[in-house]
Amino acid sequence: MKDFTFYSPTEFVFGRGTEHQTGSLVRAYGGTRAIVVYGGGSAVRSGLLGRVEESLAEAGVEYCELGGVQPNPTDAKVYEGIDLCRRAKADFLLAVGGGSVIDTAKAMAAGVPYSGDFWDFFAGRAVPGEALPVGVVLTIPAAGSEGSGNSVITKLDGLHKLSLRTPKVLRPAFAVMDPALTFTLPAWQTACGATDMMAHIMERYFTNTEATSVADRMCEGVMLSIIEETPKAMHNPDDYGARANLMWAGTVAHNGTCGVGCEEDWASHFMEHEVSAVYGVTHGAGLAVIFPAWLTYMAGHNVRKVEQWARRVWGVWAGADAMSVALEGVACFKRFLHSIGMPVTFGELGIANPDISLLVDKLHEDKGELVGNYIRLDRKATREIYELAL
Amino acid sequence: MKDFTFYSPTEFVFGRGTEHQTGSLVRAYGGTRAIVVYGGGSAVRSGLLGRVEESLAEAGVEYCELGGVQPNPTDAKVYEGIDLCRRAKADFLLAVGGGSVIDTAKAMAAGVPYSGDFWDFFAGRAVPGEALPVGVVLTIPAAGSEGSGNSVITKLDGLHKLSLRTPKVLRPAFAVMDPALTFTLPAWQTACGATDMMAHIMERYFTNTEATSVADRMCEGVMLSIIEETPKAMHNPDDYGARANLMWAGTVAHNGTCGVGCEEDWASHFMEHEVSAVYGVTHGAGLAVIFPAWLTYMAGHNVRKVEQWARRVWGVWAGADAMSVALEGVACFKRFLHSIGMPVTFGELGIANPDISLLVDKLHEDKGELVGNYIRLDRKATREIYELAL
Numbered sequence: 189m190k191d192f193t194f195y196s197p198t199e200f201v202f203g204r205g206t207e208h209q210t211g212s213l214v215r216a217y218g219g220t221r222a223i224v225v226y227g228g229g230s231a232v233r234s235g236l237l238g239r240v241e242e243s244l245a246e247a248g249v250e251y252c253e254l255g256g257v258q259p260n261p262t263d264a265k266v267y268e269g270i271d272l273c274r275r276a277k278a279d280f281l282l283a284v285g286g287g288s289v290i291d292t293a294k295a296m297a298a299g300v301p302y303s304g305d306f307w308d309f310f311a312g313r314a315v316p317g318e319a320l321p322v323g324v325v326l327t328i329p330a331a332g333s334e335g336s337g338n339s340v341i342t343k344l345d346g347l348h349k350l351s352l353r354t355p356k357v358l359r360p361a362f363a364v365m366d367p368a369l370t371f372t373l374p375a376w377q378t379a380c381g382a383t384d385m386m387a388h389i390m391e392r393y394f395t396n397t398e399a400t401s402v403a404d405r406m407c408e409g410v411m412l413s414i415i416e417e418t419p420k421a422m423h424n425p426d427d428y429g430a431r432a433n434l435m436w437a438g439t440v441a442h443n444g445t446c447g448v449g450c451e452e453d454w455a456s457h458f459m460e461h462e463v464s465a466v467y468g469v470t471h472g473a474g475l476a477v478i479f480p481a482w483l484t485y486m487a488g489h490n491v492r493k494v495e496q497w498a499r500r501v502w503g504v505w506a507g508a509d510a511m512s513v514a515l516e517g518v519a520c521f522k523r524f525l526h527s528i529g530m531p532v533t534f535g536e537l538g539i540a541n542p543d544i545s546l547l548v549d550k551l552h553e554d555k556g557e558l559v560g561n562y563i564r565l566d567r568k569a570t571r572e573i574y575e576l577a578l
Numbered sequence: 579m580k581d582f583t584f585y586s587p588t589e590f591v592f593g594r595g596t597e598h599q600t601g602s603l604v605r606a607y608g609g610t611r612a613i614v615v616y617g618g619g620s621a622v623r624s625g626l627l628g629r630v631e632e633s634l635a636e637a638g639v640e641y642c643e644l645g646g647v648q649p650n651p652t653d654a655k656v657y658e659g660i661d662l663c664r665r666a667k668a669d670f671l672l673a674v675g676g677g678s679v680i681d682t683a684k685a686m687a688a689g690v691p692y693s694g695d696f697w698d699f700f701a702g703r704a705v706p707g708e709a710l711p712v713g714v715v716l717t718i719p720a721a722g723s724e725g726s727g728n729s730v731i732t733k734l735d736g737l738h739k740l741s742l743r744t745p746k747v748l749r750p751a752f753a754v755m756d757p758a759l760t761f762t763l764p765a766w767q768t769a770c771g772a773t774d775m776m777a778h779i780m781e782r783y784f785t786n787t788e789a790t791s792v793a794d795r796m797c798e799g800v801m802l803s804i805i806e807e808t809p810k811a812m813h814n815p816d817d818y819g820a821r822a823n824l825m826w827a828g829t830v831a832h833n834g835t836c837g838v839g840c841e842e843d844w845a846s847h848f849m850e851h852e853v854s855a856v857y858g859v860t861h862g863a864g865l866a867v868i869f870p871a872w873l874t875y876m877a878g879h880n881v882r883k884v885e886q887w888a889r890r891v892w893g894v895w896a897g898a899d900a901m902s903v904a905l906e907g908v909a910c911f912k913r914f915l916h917s918i919g920m921p922v923t924f925g926e927l928g929i930a931n932p933d934i935s936l937l938v939d940k941l942h943e944d945k946g947e948l949v950g951n952y953i954r955l956d957r958k959a960t961r962e963i964y965e966l967a968l
Contacts, residue, residue: 189757189822191593196586202839203581367579399819401806402826405799413791429789432579436792436838445835448826449592 189399189449195355196443198335199362202436204428206364207325210240210282211247217321217361219280222251223273225293226284227258231327236369240284240325252276260464260471261288263307263343269296270306273320281322283360286381287331287340287471290324294339294358297322310341310350316357324363329370329435330381330472332388332442334363342465348554349465351457365439367431375422379528380472382418382434385441386411387475391454392447394486394493394562400450407446408500410437415501418528455560456482459570462547462554467539476530477537480522481576487514490563494518534577544574579789579839585745586833588725589752592826594818596754597715600630600672601637607711607751609670612641613663615683616674617648621717626759630674630715642666650854650861651678653697653733659686660696663710671712673750676771677721677730677861680714684729684748687712700731700740706747714753719760719825720771720862722778722832724753732855738944739855741847755829757821765812769918770862772808772824775831776801777865781844782837784876784883784952790840797836798890800827805891808918845950846872849960852937852944857929866920867927870912871966877904880953884908924967934964 201209214222222244224237231237232255244251254269273281273296283293298316299306308314324334333339337354352358373381393407414437420430440446459482460474487494491510498504498517507513522532531537548571551559558564565573591599604612612634614627621627622645634641644659663671663686673683688706689696698704714724723729727744742748763771783797804827810820830836849872850864877884881900888894888907897903912922921927938961941949948954955963 189819189826191596194590194592197589199587200584202584206581399823401803401819401823402800402830405803406796406830409795409799410792413795416791429579429791432839433789433791436579440792440796440835445830449822 190397190451192449193355194444194448196335196359196445198360198443200335200365200439201362202365204366204368206366207236207239207369208243210323210325210364211243211245211249213362213364214244214249214280214282214323215247217280217323219249219282219321219323221276221278222249222280222282223254223269223276223278223296224251224282224284225254225257225269225289225296227256227286227289230372231284234372236325236327237284240282249280251282257285257289257292259288260342260349260468261292263341265292266295266299266306266341270299273300279320281320282325283322284325284327286326286328287333290322290331290333290360291339291341293322294319294333295341295352296320298352298358307343309352310343316354319357321361322358324360326363326365326435327369328373328377328381329438330384332385332438334360334365335439335443340461347465348550349461350554351461363439365435367428367435370431370435371426373425376529378421378434379418379530380470381438382414382528383472383476383525383530385414385434385438387456387479388441389446390479391457392450392452393497394453395447395450396490396562397450403447403450404496408497410440410446411501413437415524422528451561453560453562455562455565455570458555458559459547459551459573462550463542466543466546466550469537469539473531473537476525476532477534477577478573480518480525480532481573483518483521484515484576485569485573486562487511487518493562542574544571547574580787580841582839583745584834584838586725586749586835588750588833590725590755590829591752592755594756594758596756597626597629597759598633600713600715600754601633601635601639603752603754604634604639604670604672604713605637607670607713609639609672609711609713611666611668612639612670612672613644613659613666613668613686614641614672614674615644615647615659615679615686617646617676617679620762621674624762626715626717627674630672639670641672647675647679647682649678650732650739650858651682653731655682656685656689656696656731660689663690669710671710672715673712674715674717676716676718677723680712680721680723680750681729681731683712684709684723685731685742686710688742688748697733700733700742706744709747711751712748714750716753716755716825717759718763718767718771719828720774722775722828724750724755725829725833730851737855738940739851740944741851753829755825757818757825760821760825761816763815766919768811768824769808769920770860771828772804772918773862773866773915773920775804775824775828777846777869778831779836780869781847782840782842783887784843785837785840786880786952787840793837793840794886798887800830800836801891803827805914812918841951843950843952845952845955845960848945848949849937849941849963852940853932856933856936856940859927859929863921863927866915866922867924867967868963870908870915870922871963873908873911874905874966875959875963876952877901877908883952932964934961937964
């Protein structure tokens with residue numbers, strides 16, 4: 189086990205109707221003038237935004253709105269938001285939405301007190317030393333941003349989708365999590381979210397670090413739960429228990445709980461970020477295409493953990509050797525993804541002829557000549573993995 | 579799943595040599611005059627206390643010592659500590675030790691700013707509204723107190739061992755966790771610690787709450803890890819990986835990670851507290867005697883979760899019916915406990931003729947006429963469980 193720091197100070201307030209506590213939570217964490225960040229119209233149409241703003245007003249929190257955050261959120265919206273925060277002298281950012289909304293709020297939170305260009309943080313030219321506090325009312329369980337210190341933003345100029353990872357400063361102060369808010373999530377989005385959660389766990393699980401028994405077992409357990417609960421939530425959208433388990437799975441998948449003491453990988457995420465930056469696909473669907481290809485490559489080059497995953501998560505016991513067990517696990521994973529309506533090839537994702545050279549070039553331009561850790565992947569390897577996804 | 583709040587703000591700094599960071603951590607969390615609380619002489623003899631105090635001095639933290647905390651810590655030491663804190667105008671409590679030391683420091687932390695008798699908090703007559711910050715250098719993985727908001731203290735007058743559970747105020751600010759510090763733990767103490775961790779998970783796992791898939795799977799995973807790692811640590815005390823996994827298992831077993839959204843039980847802990855209060859046995863060893871008896875009773879009265887535990891944790895597949903599967907799981911658990919040197923009966927614990935009437939009377943005097951939740955146990959039921967442990 190590697191040395192690690194586990195720090196997840198976010199107060200997770202989980203259950204039915206918890207959005208009514210938003211105002212008092214903002215006050216408890218020092219907010220008096222909040223910017224309410226949200227995405228499309230669903231938060232408005234569902235009445236959630238109204239309930240949240242009512243709660244803010246009751247708690248005596250002033251607020252103004254920043255709507256219109258899009259999936260794969262962009263730097264343009266962040267610049268707009270930073271400007272609004274400064275004009276409104278905001279002291280709190282409240283994200284009402286999923287990962288795109290939360291990530292936009294976090295980028296604003298880091299950018300407001302910074303004299304330079306907030307993109308410096310994403311480009312690795314500066315490290316955020318302070319940030320406005322961020323609170324979350326979660327509507328889409330997927331990205332895990334409600335519990336992480338991370339943010340992913342796409343720069344429109346050049347379509348660079350980059351992530352900022354902080355150990356402390358961007359962890360939300362609180363996250364209000366009402367599973368009933370996710371009853372109206374379409375099946376497609378439910379499945380994309382579940383795939384993203386699985387991927388967050390697998391980025392940590394596939395490690396060469398030795399002696400990671402607690403981390404392994406917890407990762408396997410949460411994966412098993414996602415595999416059990418996703419079909420339930422898709423077949424019966426109002427199944428509170430299934431929605432609740434998925435919502436919490438998304439948080440522990442990415443707040444550090446899973447994978448403590450493991451060297452993490454993240455090659456699949458980086459490879460997918462290029463796909464969604466260039467082709468505008470949903471992140472979870474892109475991961476459903478990239479991750480099986482990555483696993484297939486790993487089964488042939490570093491089989492140990494893929495075999496363990498195949499046995500413990502997918503129950504594969506047949507197979508004459510480690511590699512065939514591992515590949516059967518990958519086949520099970522693909523069948524699971526298909527069963528929840530996910531694509532597992534570029535073609536199924538709607539990209540008949542992906543420009544793999546462009547993806548490889550942008551990947552290594554953004555992330556360096558070697559990406560990932562379970563195996564350090566060069567251009568030849570990442571090209572092979574993209575091709576395995578055809 | 580029940581509504582819940584998950585709040586674990588403690589900064590866990592985990593790895594080799596992390597005790598050298600103690601001073602800077604105390605400063606980061608506002609400490610300038612600390613009381614260093616510790617137990618017997620092992621922290622002194624091993625040189626740990628010296629290294630910690632050197633780190634405090636380097637960070638410019640003044641300190642004085644309060645040693646001599648005993649297992650099953652008493653109110654007498656807490657009163658002594660509160661008096662010392664007030665005289666020294668301490669603003670930080672640093673616990674260097676295991677659960678007894680940490681629990682003593684927490685009780686002091688709550689008692690110092692309180693004008694009444696700190697025992698009010700344990701007797702349920704008052705709720706602590708504020709407390710001095712507590713930091714931890716952990717030397718015994720077992721009680722999980724480094725990540726919990728709880729404290730367990732025994733009142734010498736009448737031998738009442740009571741627990742104080744707070745959602746926020748007594749959570750440590752930080753916990754320094756160096757698995758190498760546990761290389762010198764005797765096999766007996768290692769096994770008692772592992773049993774305590776298992777018990778902390780089982781108190782949460784055995785619940786009637788429906789739709790707890792993530793919690794169930796995480797609990798099962800951490801139990802599997804404890805079962806794998808404990809024999810390794812006992813057979814090779816310097817096995818860093820085994821020690822590290824056990825140390826982290828002890829934390830997640832009790833900081834709320836396992837069992838979110840579940841109604842918890844705690845009858846076995848309450849029943850054991852009476853045994854250790856009256857007979858002075860080690861808590862983990864007492865649990866090794868009480869828990870199998872509790873499980874045997876449950877197999878006959880509410881089998882569902884005991885059967886699931888037998889199948890998923892102990893791999894029991896034979897058995898014609900749920901109850902025989904469950905009882906085979908209990909038998910596996912007892913064999914595991916025996917294999918790590920734990921007693922599973924009062925006789926093996928060295929109490930040939932326990933005064934069960936006294937234990938039952940004290941239990942219900944302390945905890946009311948009904949204890950536990952998986953089944954609400956009356957005097958007849960708790961007597962039967964104590965008798966099953968004969």
